[in-house]
Structures are given as C-alpha cells and as structure tokens.
Amino acid sequence: MQVDAERQSGEGAGLIRAAELIERKRDGQELPGREIAELVLAYARGEVPDYQLAAFCMAVCFQGLSTAETFALTDAMVRSGETIDLATMLGRRVVDKHSTGGVGDKTTLAVGPIVASCGVPFGKISGRGLAHTGGTIDKLEAIPGFTVELSREQFLSQLREIGLGVIGTTANLVPADRKLYALRNVTGTIDSVALIAASIMSKKLATGASAIVLDIKVGNGAFMKSIETARALAEAMVALGRRAGREVTCLLTEMDQPLGRAVGYALEVREALATLRGEGPEDFTELVVELSARLLAMSDLGVDQAEARRLAGQAISSGSAGRTYERWIRAQGGDPDESKLLRASLIREVRSPRSGHIRRLDARAVGLAALHLGAGRRRKDDPIDHAVGIVCLRKRGDVIAEGEPLAEIHASDAGSADEAVNAVAAACEIGDEPPHQCGVLLETLGGS
Numbered sequence: 001m002q003v004d005a006e007r008q009s010g011e012g013a014g015l016i017r018a019a020e021l022i023e024r025k026r027d028g029q030e031l032p033g034r035e036i037a038e039l040v041l042a043y044a045r046g047e048v049p050d051y052q053l054a055a056f057c058m059a060v061c062f063q064g065l066s067t068a069e070t071f072a073l074t075d076a077m078v079r080s081g082e083t084i085d086l087a088t089m090l091g092r093r094v095v096d097k098h099s100t101g102g103v104g105d106k107t108t109l110a111v112g113p114i115v116a117s118c119g120v121p122f123g124k125i126s127g128r129g130l131a132h133t134g135g136t137i138d139k140l141e142a143i144p145g146f147t148v149e150l151s152r153e154q155f156l157s158q159l160r161e162i163g164l165g166v167i168g169t170t171a172n173l174v175p176a177d178r179k180l181y182a183l184r185n186v187t188g189t190i191d192s193v194a195l196i197a198a199s200i201m202s203k204k205l206a207t208g209a210s211a212i213v214l215d216i217k218v219g220n221g222a223f224m225k226s227i228e229t230a231r232a233l234a235e236a237m238v239a240l241g242r243r244a245g246r247e248v249t250c251l252l253t254e255m256d257q258p259l260g261r262a263v264g265y266a267l268e269v270r271e272a273l274a275t276l277r278g279e280g281p282e283d284f285t286e287l288v289v290e291l292s293a294r295l296l297a298m299s300d301l302g303v304d305q306a307e308a309r310r311l312a313g314q315a316i317s318s319g320s321a322g323r324t325y326e327r328w329i330r331a332q333g334g335d336p337d338e339s340k341l342l343r344a345s346l347i348r349e350v351r352s353p354r355s356g357h358i359r360r361l362d363a364r365a366v367g368l369a370a371l372h373l374g375a376g377r378r379r380k381d382d383p384i385d386h387a388v389g390i391v392c393l394r395k396r397g398d399v400i401a402e403g404e405p406l407a408e409i410h411a412s413d414a415g416s417a418d419e420a421v422n423a424v425a426a427a428c429e430i431g432d433e434p435p436h437q438c439g440v441l442l443e444t445l446g447g448s
C-alpha cells in the first residue's frame with residue numbers, strides 16, 4: 001500500500017488507500033480485518049508514512065477497535081516479522097510476563113532471575129519507555145555493555161544455558177510493534193485498550209511463551225486510569241491469548257503512586273538488585289514475589305501457588321536469583337557490577353513543607369518529573385539519560401516531620417534539578433489524617 005498511490009498490496013487484498021481507512025475509522029466504521037492487516041504490514045515495510053499511521057492510531061484512540069479488528073491487528077503485527085516458537089524449540093513450557101507500564105516498574109529485572117533460578121525458562125521481548133513510564137529495554141541499557149539485540153540463535157542458546165533472556169523488538173521480530181510503539185509514544189496515541197492489547201500480545205505471541213502473566217497497572221500513573229478500563233484490557237488480552245492457545249493470567253495492580261522507591265533507569269536497576277538481595281522496598285518485593293509465584297505455578301514444575309511462593313522466596317534468600325542475574329547480564333554483554341552503573345552528577349533533596357501523614361504521591365507527576373530530568377523521550381529518536389531520576393524516600397502512609405527529606409532528585413544540571421524539586425513537592429500531599437491504604441494487588445482475572 002502506498003500513501004495516495006493505489007496498488008495491489010502484498011496481501012493480495014485489493015486496492016485500498018491509507019487515507020480512506022483513516023477516514024472510515026475516524027467515522028466509527030468497523031474495518032475488515034484484511035484491510036487493517038494490509039495497512040499495518042505496509043507500514044512495517046516502510047510503504048505507509050508515520051503521519052498516516054499516527055492519524056490512524058488517533059482514530060483508534062477515539063473510536064476503539066472491535067474484537068475482530070483487534071485480532072486482525074495483533075495477527076498482522078506478529079506476521080510483520082519472524083517468530084520464535086520457544087516452547088517447541090526448548091521442549092519446555094516457557095513463561096513470560098508483561099506490564100502495561102507504570103512509574104518505577106522494574107519488575108522484569110527481578111522476576112526474570114527469580115523464575116530462571118527456579119529452573120523455569122523465562123524468555124521475553126520487552127519495550128522501551130512510553131510517555132511518563134519507563135521501559136525495561138531502556139533500564140537494561142543502563143547496564144554498561146548490555147545489548148538487547150540478540151540473534152535468534154543467541155537468544156535460544158542463552159535460554160538453554162541460563163534459562164533467561166530479554167530482548168527488544170527488532171527489524172525481524174515484531175517490526176510493526178517496534179515502529180508503532182515508537183510512533184505512539186510521541187503522538188499521544190498510547191491510551192487505547194486495542195492498541196495496548198495488540199502491542200503487548202503481538203510480542204508475547206511472537207515468542208511462543210506457553211504461560212503469560214500480565215501486570216495491568218491501574219491508577220493515575222498508568223495508562224488504565226480506572227479499574228473498568230483495566231478489566232476491559234485484561235479481557236482483550238486474555239481473549240487474544242486464548243485464541244492462540246496460551247494460558248493468560250492478568251493481575252490488576254495499583255499505580256497511583258510509584259512502585260518501589262526508585263524512578264529512573266540506573267536507579268531502578270540498583271533497586272531491582274537490592275530486591276534480589278532481599279533488601280527491596282516492601283510494595284515492590286510483594287509484587288515481584290506474586291508475579292514470580294504465578295509464573296512458577298503456571299510452569300511445568302508442577303507446583304501449586306503456595307509452593308511456588310516458597311520457591312520464589314528461597315531464590316532470593318539463598319542468593320541464587322542474584323547469581324542468575326549476574327550470569328544473565330554477562331551473557332548479554334553487560335557488566336553486572338553495581339558500582340559500574342551511572343550516577344547523576346547532582347543530587348538534591350526535596351524537603352517536607354510540614355509534618356503529617358503522606359496521603360498521596362502522584363505517580364504520573366513523579367514520572368513526568370523524571371522524564372523532564374532526561375529519563376524519557378519527547379521525539380522518537382531522542383537519547384535518554386540513564387543516570388537521572390528520583391528516589392521517593394517516603395511514600396503514601398508514611399509519617400513525616402517538617403523539613404525531613406521526602407525524595408532525592410538525581411539530575412545532570414541545576415535547572416532541571418530545581419524544576420524536579422518543585423514538581424515532586426507538588427506531587428506529594430501531606431495531611432493530618434492517615435490515608436486509606438490498599439495492597440499493590442487489586443484483582444486477578446483469567447487463568448486458574
């Protein structure tokens with residue numbers, strides 16, 4: 001398909017113009033799956049320009065996609081490149097997890113080593129940062145030397161030897177998501193159930209994981225602001241997985257405040273490492289153990305939830321998860337030595353303006369403050385600063401005295417540090433009464 005130039009598409013599906021599809025979707029029409037597939041495959045081949053796909057995605061954000069359209073989009077994204085059937089090639093049930101994106105969400109960095117150290121292969125395609133949320137691939141690239149681009153053979157042999165591999169989408173592996181993901185990030189077109197479901201599930205289906213746990217973030221720092229939209233996303237992804245014969249469980253988890261304390265790439269790697277040593281923040285550790293236990297219980301180990309939870313805890317306390325982390329990072333060319341992670345040149349404290357209970361720590365505002373420090377992209381190819389970020393020293397429910405430090409700002413210059421100090425102070429609400437507290441896990445859907 002060519003912008004305005006009609007020609008027979010590679011799919012043999014006839015003559016369609018991208019602009020017409022955009023108009024029809026804008027007007028709320030349901031499009032035949034074949035036409036959606038043509039558009040996406042042509043985009044992946046570089047035959048449709050970014051601006052038309054951006055307009056199409058915006059129309060989808062407003063009008064949504066039907067179940068059939070979402071299936072067609074996901075299938076086309078998987079077919080845009082090669083696939084790796086890990087389960088067949090390893091002769092094992094391979095497990096995978098994916099988060100819909102949150103602030104301070106570094107769970108893969110801890111869950112992967114825990115699950116692999118329990119003897120279950122964990123192979124995964126991750127994404128980069130989206131909007132105010134940080135991506136696993138960007139976090140891994142904060143580790144000196146680490147590469148997220150492995151050949152199919154390297155990925156497979158690493159999974160055989162270490163049981164753990166995390167890669168990014170490539171020109172061969174789900175290239176349609178690679179391009180769309182970067183485009184959506186800078187065109188205000190992330191927040192769509194259909195686009196998120198297709199983006200995540202195309203990556204999961206392309207690598208053939210047998211059991212998938214999806215961590216659907218809910219709250220003001222997430223793309224799903226309400227429990228209802230989070231449920232709708234869970235249902236869409238469970239349906240996509242079921243259709244492809246995969247077992248999918250969705251955990252709906254809280255994202256009104258940052259997960260853990262660290263927000264920013266190198267800072268989050270350090271926090272994941274602390275968690276693997278058993279020294280992580282409570283909420284983050286709770287989620288890491290929950291996700292790991294779910295994955296182990298869905299694996300071919302034949303253990304129930306209680307035993308899976310015990311195994312996950314033991315992997316941390318025995319140090320075996322930490323050792324697996326080191327082997328994994330080395331295998332992908334990185335240096336696992338924590339002291340080699342970048343440090344920001346400037347650290348400023350945010351001090352509490354009053355005494356009281358922390359009632360709210362606005363996740364989106366903290367995520368945006370980190371982004372403005374240099375931890376995110378405004379344009380597709382913007383470089384990011386792996387050293388900068390925020391450490392939330394106090395979180396919702398904590399008691400604080402006037403003048404005590406609320407957070408640390410890690411910055412590269414005084415101007416951005418001052419801006420972040422003000423933004424984080426404004427993100428924190430302190431009152432006389434303790435807030436209503438809830439755990440990190442809100443609901444579970446799908447699976448057993």
Ligand code: URA
Nearest residue numbers: 100101127196199200
């Ligand atoms: N994670 C993804 O992989 N894709 C999205 O669209 C959102 C979060």
